[in-house]
Amino acid sequence: MAEGQKTLNGVDLSKKWLDAADSCAELRTYLRDHVPQTYCLDVVVDPQEEERVQRCLLHPLECFLFGEDPQEGLAKLKQGGGSSELCGRVFKEGETVYSCRDCAIDPTCVLCMDCFQESVHKGHRYKMHASSGGGFCDCGDIEAWKIGPCCSKHDQGTAVSMETDASVLEPVLRERAELLFRCLLRYITEMLVWEKYYELPEDLEPSVDEDSYLCVLYNDDSHSFDHVIYSLQRSIKCTKAVAQSHTAIIDKEGRWIVKKGTALACQEVNDLIEFNSKHISQEALRVEVLLYAVMAHQSFALRLGSWFQQIIGYSVGFRQVFCQVFLEFKPVHQDPCFVSQLMLHDFAMHKGARKIVYELIFCSLLMDTESKRLFAIEFTKNYDMLQQCFIFDYHDRSIYISSLSVQIFTVPTLARHLIEEAKVIKVIVGTIMEVLRGHLGDSNRFHFQGYNSEKFLRIYVIFHDLRYILISKPTEWTDELRTEFLEGFKAFLDLLSCMQGMEEVKRQFGQHIEVEPEWEAGFSLQIQLRHILSMFQDWCASDEKVLLQAFRECHEALVLCNNRASQSEPIDFYMCKQILHIRPYKVSQEPVSIHLPISRLFAGLYLHLCRTGAIERLHQHVDPASYDYMYLAEHSLRCLVLVAQVSAEMWRRNGLSLVSQVYYYQDVKCRDEMYDKDVLMLQIAASKMDPNHFLMLLLLRFELLDVFNRSTSGKDQELLKQWNRLTEEMLFLLIVIIGERYVPGVSHVTKEDVTMREVIHLLCIEPMAHSSLVKGLPENESHETGLESVISKVSNFKKPGVSGHGLYEVKKECLPEFNPFFYHYSKSQHSKAEDSQKKRRAQEGTDQALRPPVPPAFCPAFSGVVRLLSCDVFVHILRRVLQRAAKDRSTQWTEAMVQRALHLIGQALLEEKSQLEAAADEEVAFDFSLKARGIGSEHSKSVFQLLTKVKSLPALEGHSDMVKWILQMFEMVKCHREKSSPTASVSMDTSKPEQEFAQDKDKAERKRKADAAKLHRQKIMAQMSAMQRNFIESNKMLYDNMPDSSNNGGQPNATSTESSVCAPEQRERCVALGPQRGSTPAQREVLTCILCQEEQEVAAHSQAMVLTACVQRSTVLTQCRGKELGNGDAPSNSLFMSPELVVGTHTGSCGHIMHATCWQKYFEAIQNTTRNRLHAELIIDLENGQYLCPLCKSLCNTVVPLIPLEPLTLDYESAEIVGQHLTLPRWIQILSARINGLKSIGHCHGENRSHGNWSTSHEEEVGLCGEGQPDFKSILSFGVQEQRKFSDSIAEMLVVCATTVHRVGLETPPNELCPHVPTMAWNTCAFTIQAIENVLQEEDKPLFGSLQNRQLVGLNAVIQFSAAQRIKSSQAVIQRHFTDMLAVLLQNISRENTPSLLEVDFFHLLVGMVLSIPALYQEEAVELQPSAVSSAYNHLYILHLVTMAHLVQILLTSDFPAVAAGEEGEEARAAAELYATVSQLTTGLTSDVSGSAVAEGVKRAIMPFLRCTALFFNGLTGVPPPVDASSTAVTSQGHMEALCSYLALPTNIFQLFWEHTDSVTPLLQRWCQDPAVTKALKGEIQTVRYPRRRNHLIELPEDYSSLLNQASHFKCPKSNDGERKHPTLCLVCGVMLCSQSTCCQTQLDGEDVGACTAHAASCGAGVGVFLSIRECEIVLKASKTRGSTYPAPYLDDYGETDPQLGRGNPLHLCPERYKKLHQLWQQHCVLEEIARSLEVDNVMFALEWQML
Helix, strand or coil, X not given: CCCCCCCCCHHHHHHXXXXXXXXXXXXXXXXXXXXXXXXXXXXXXXXXXXXXHHHHHHHHHHHHXXXXXXXXXXXXXXXXXXXXXXXXXXXXXXXXXXXXXXXXXXXXXXXXXXXXXXXXXXXXXXXXXXXXXXXXXXXXXXXXXXXCCCCCCCCCCCCCXXXXXXXXXXXXXXXXXXXXXXXXXXXXXXXXXXXXXXXXXXXXXXCCXXXXXXXXXXXXXXXXXXXXXHHHHHHHCCCHHHXXXXXXXXXXXXXXXXXXXXXXXXXXXXXXXXXXHHHHCXXXXXXXXXXXXXXXXXXXXXXXXXXXXXXXXXCHHHHHHHHHHHHCCECCCCECCHHHHHHHCHHHCCXXXXXXXXXXXXXXXXXXXXXXXXXHHHHHHCHHHHHHHHHCCCCCHHHCHHHHHHHHHCCHHHHHHHHHHHCHHHHHHHHHHHHHHHHECCCCCECCCCCCHHHHHHHHHHHHHHHHHCCCCCCCCCHHHHHHXXXXXXXXXXXXXXXXXXXXXXXXXXXCCCCCCCCHHHHHHHHHHHHHHHHHHHHHHCCHHHHHHHHHHHHHHHHHHHCCCCCCCCEEEEECCEEEEECCCCCCCCCECCCCHHHHHHHHHHHHHHHHCHHHHHHHCCCHHHCCHHHHCHHHHHHHHHHHHHHCCCCHHHCHHHHHHHHHHHCCCCHHHCHHHHHXXXXXXXXXXXHHHHHHHHHHHCXXXXXXXXXXXCCCHHHHHHHHHHHHHHHHHHHHHHHCCCCECCECCCHHHHHHHHHHHHHHHCCECHHXXXXXXXXXXXXXXXXXXXHHXXXXXXXCCCCCCCEEEECHHHHHHCCCCCCCCCHHHHHHHHHHHHHHHHHHCCCCCCCCCCCCCECHHHHHHHHHHHCHHHHHHHHHHHHHHHHCCCCCCCHHHHHHHHHHHHHHHHHHHHHHHHHCCCCCCCCHHHHHHHCCHHHCCCHHHHHHHHCCCHHHHHHHHHHHHXXXXXXXXXXXXXXXXXXXXXXXXXXXXXXXXXXXXXXXXXXXXXXXXHHHHHHHHHHHHHHHHHHHHHCHHHHCCCCCCCCCCCCCCCCCCCCCCCCHHHHHHCCCCCCCCCCECCCCCEEECCCCCCEEECCCCCCCEEEEEEEEEECCCCCCCCCXXXXXXXXXXXXXXXXXXXXXXXXXXXXXXEEHHHHHHHHHHHHHHHCCCCCHHHHCCHHHCCEECXXXXXXXXXXXXXXXXXXXXXXXXXXXXXXXXXXXXXXXXXXXXXXXXXXXXXXXXXXXXXXXXXXXCHHHHHHHHCCCCCCCCHHHHHCEEECCCCCHHHHHHHHHHHHHHHHHHHCCCCCCCCCHHHHHHHHHHHHHHHHHHHHHHHCCCCCCCCCCHHHHHHHHHHHHHHHHHHHHCCHHHHXXXXXXXHHHHCCCCCCCCCCCHHHCCHHHHHHHHHXXXXXXXXXXXXXXXXXXXXXXXXXXXXXXXXXXXXXXXXXXXXXXXXXCCCXXXXXXXXXXXXXXXXXXXXXXXXXXXXXXXXXHHXXXXXXXXXXXXHHHHHHHHCCCCCHHHHCCCCCHHHHHHHHHHHCCCCCCCCHHHHHCHHHHHHHHHHHHCCHHHHHHHCCCCCCCCCCCCCCCCCCCCCEHHHHHHHHHCCCCCCCCCCCCCEEEEECCCCCEEEECCHHHCEEECCEEECHHHHHHHXXXXXXXXXXXXXXXXXXXXXXXXXXXXXXXCEECCCCCCCHHHCCCCCCEECHHHHHHHHHHHHCCCHHHHHHHHHHHHCCCCCCCHHHC
């Protein structure tokens, strides 16, 4: 119903029209006056236009329709009911649709997402795919479904067909509707087909002349976006953004206004656009100048189309009236009906008009049974014209009127009706002939040289329509249906006659062919006809009368085609006293064609005659004597000989075109109606002809008759080689003719048996995935292979792991079905299958004979084929082959030739054995064994005797088992003939093979025993090795002083600090800090450079060795996903990490090591050579220092210098003495004095420190430290030593690494002097440790001992780099940083912008303070650092302070339950007491809480901090951890105790506060009374709770259709149109985005980027993991311009992914693969995966990843 303000005169105006003598004329007058005034057409859309159209034009029409206020009339109409049970949703391009493989009548029957989710088919076998646009949902159509035609939404009781009730509307309303609809449809039709741009129909001409014109640019589907944008910019002088906007509208609507003005001004723009567009394309853009009123009326006509869709959706009655008017014929003017006029002018309409007409037909004519029938007749009448217009047009088919054929021709009842009433088969075939007539040659055959490929793609659509018509076989035939079908069949035979023998080829001699002939068109036609041919045969086979008549028609057509070619006179050929009278013909010298559709159709129909039994009544219709089968099979034989000669390389001068034709001829796409039918034709001929004559014909056409009639010695070597190859091919064809019986009608097998055999032979090549099997099997017209029904019978399924796909392996009991000469094998498949089976048999210890399988018996009509195996010529052929082999002249025979001969002998013996067993007491005429023993025996040249000779040939040793089996079969057959036991009749000669076989068995048994003994020895050696290792472990002290001379080839020594843990007797020294700190022993580490392979010891004074590394920004640990990421310009952003961990800097490594000099040379070489590779810039970013690791090709962007641990042995007596004086209060006092005395801190670089007072008052110092003040030098009195020195090479690499970390982490230009360089080094150290701890905790692995070697090496290198980096930085800067960090803990040190303890991540603070405190020991003249004892206490007290602050942070951000009844332990009481103290100092904390709950909550919250701290100090000091920290078997309490022991913390962590009560009390007061803390407790500031949330990729639904359903309801937030979208799901945060669309493009760093790229920048710091839902692919993003695809974690039932939903099988989530993807993201390997993917894919053209 039209919305908007309703004019007061709407009802009055409608009454005026109704009372007029000619209501339609009155209405058109109104439209003439008001349409141009209502529309305000211009280059910019008027936002008020739609409201005016509704108020001034549509509302009066609705008033006229209802005769009253439209809202009241609609309410009454709804009370009357009349809704439709059909869904009728029209699909947009890319929309997901579903087809039920169990219930759909044909594959074109589909459901929309909503209907599928509510239907019974969801639990069936279904397929899903993306619609190409234009179809509609078949829900509610009972002719489309076997069961479940309606979903629950459209099922209103019982499903009925599309019938309507004529009495739904009241007579008055119906009359008004008919009048209005007729008038408006006339108006719409008139305006949409109007071709005059400067005038209108007489009654619509404006009353006042206007000089207002519009220049309109049309879409032509041939020019690119860029072409149009360029032309518009040059022509109308607009900006690129305006041109892009115009182009987008033109592409969507089909046309748009680019200029409004006078006729002259518009014409100038018209000429400019044509001129500018010709510069970039041969064809100019279509642009027209229209009168303003013409454009206005056409625009309103389109709006009426949308309005009609709305109106007829209100009532079935409205739809019925509309259909009646739309289809009514005008006998007065002889004009076609409205819909026919629109159809015939469809090609001339622009895109928007086509869409409207298309959708109007959908929602009206196709939703009503009778209207659909009448429309189908109209459509068929105009079919020829519609298709020809489509073929010569350029518009997309999805909105072309001819695409409606699928909606008509696939309805079974309509298809039958159109065949009977409209001769639709004849019409479609006639249309094909008409459009291909230009390619007919003089001989009435097609010749496609120089064809237009684009035009042919459109022609193929007509073949689809023919397939649609035949898709449903009739169950009942009428005489009229038979007559019309046979008429259509005759027309189809005429088409095939033009293809019979087309594209003939002739062998090229001497010179190679110069121009490759066109062959693709012919084979494309064959592929299009493939299913049509089989469907015609199925239709014929469903009625015996039709079948017999069709067979006769096909025979006549075949005879007529064969008579077209000139024939030579027949002559006689002789062999084995047999005479063959036939016309001479040589394939190698005369023209031959591979296209023989009529011959193959004849063979197919003959097969159906045999299968149905109608062959027995064929003589009643046709004289059998009139069939010359030798003559009929001639062309099929020639084609097979051509294939054999191409295989023998006789046609290599004819180029690749012929090779390609032969490939497709035998390919799965074509073979069932080409190669297979040719073989069938020869089997038919073999069953009807004399077997000797057939074999002579075979030899003659293979040009081998003379070869087998006389000796071949002394001939040219090349010719002998050619004959050998041809003999191989001829014998192979003979094997196929005799042995390939798995065809329904040839033998008594079913289609399931055929599929089972195909699958067995495919799996005998190798285990295969389901998709590979499907590709290897032929599809029927419903795109089904029948694989699912047989796969479980013949194979076992092996499920996939986290990569790869599921595989099927053939069952052992099916292996006897294997035929090494299976006729559907390619040469490579034959070789692979043979090798695979021989290897399998060798593993099983069985003989190597690949015996022919026992075939099923031929049907009676084909029983004569087996006579070939016992005829004289056959025996003669075998004797000749074996004779040549027995002479052992390599030029006259080949191993393959003998192998084929042996297979044929095996086939003959199996056939004779089966006949003897079946015949019982009857005489068996099949006597191959007798002839094989008798013929030639007088000269010792019988087949049997020759077999005995060739068995001993060294060249045939691989076939000796096969020969033995054949000799045994001879004896077995002999016994059957003599009715005796095989053992009783074995002669001395024939027993010899059995003795040899027994010897082979003994040999195999000896080999088996030898293998078993070898295995036993290996087990004993393994046990001894284990005992040796246990001894070494038990006596470790004996081996401590032994030198280690081994190296790791680039990897650090496996004996690392992590893998070594404290022995039980040393546990008291498993402490990483404090006075009881364990020692850091001196370790000599010798490594090998992966580039130069030279060894070097890692030492501080030697040349640097570096570790490849990749530094990247990360949000993996963030607690505020989606927060805007800053670049860290302010010091607080780099010095203090927020507890939210918004974005961190992660440094990872692949663990490969190089000399620094080697790396520098390698990097320079990479920069020089990579620039010359076309796609290198897509893989690595040279400008940002990226490169690939030379060894593993991991992505890197820096190197980390390897710095050895500094050997350290603590003097425990001195440490104890120092500890008595250096308490925590004293330590704080000393630090304060040192800080106050450092001039560099207060006045460095002339900075104004008025806001930061560095002195502390006397009262504060007394409060903290008690009596007695230390001086500036006091810090040095507890032990100093000379600062550690490094070589210049190491120092240089420290700068390189630190600069990269600073540049990447802050996204700033490199600047090694920036004060944030050291802070970023500390931050990357802390964040990397936190990321590793997160992974270990996630995977439930122990903290120590579970890291991979490369992770451990990288972690230790980063920690040591961060510790050593300070020597290359200004000590004054580091001193300021330390003081800023200390100010967080000691609030008496007043610093500007010091954050509260709720705004700091304390692990980052700990790392920064530990690594920066040595700078306080710096003296002006001497470079000093703290001694081991000083460092021990520094680390201890820093840890204690930071731990206490973190505990308070946890208490302030946590909620604990109230006090519980019962006694609480010491730890719980201490926790409750601390909590009470904190609550007294703050407002907002609940005072009455459970102490045990506080204790448990705090321990759980602080555990990640302690784990990270343990990793840090382990890497910093090298002190091994305790055993309990390296095991998952200990309890959480035990793990906590082990960590506290290692970190010199009390087991009861709350004791820290009571040990340092005097010092901590004032700190607690200051911490808790900070204004930020007060705001947080009031809820004004959001705080992070501990332990922090561990991030995961989002949860995905188990069924992929749920995601598709979610995507189908996705609406772009920035677009309201219905165009196709690409919904893409961010797996990190779960946001659905609109990718690959201009509507959601945004600006990022001044560049236009797509929605996913922009989202990745804010969500993942540039790294993104997205699921493209409609493509079912993961998209990984690393930066604006880099990305790659990755397999989705959804698998079908066969363990395979389905990118692009190509197969359409139901998909389910694989948790293991999703976990692998999660680990890829969590472990910061996304960048590495993208680089690897791009390197493997070898991308040649850049994808616009930034537009994703």
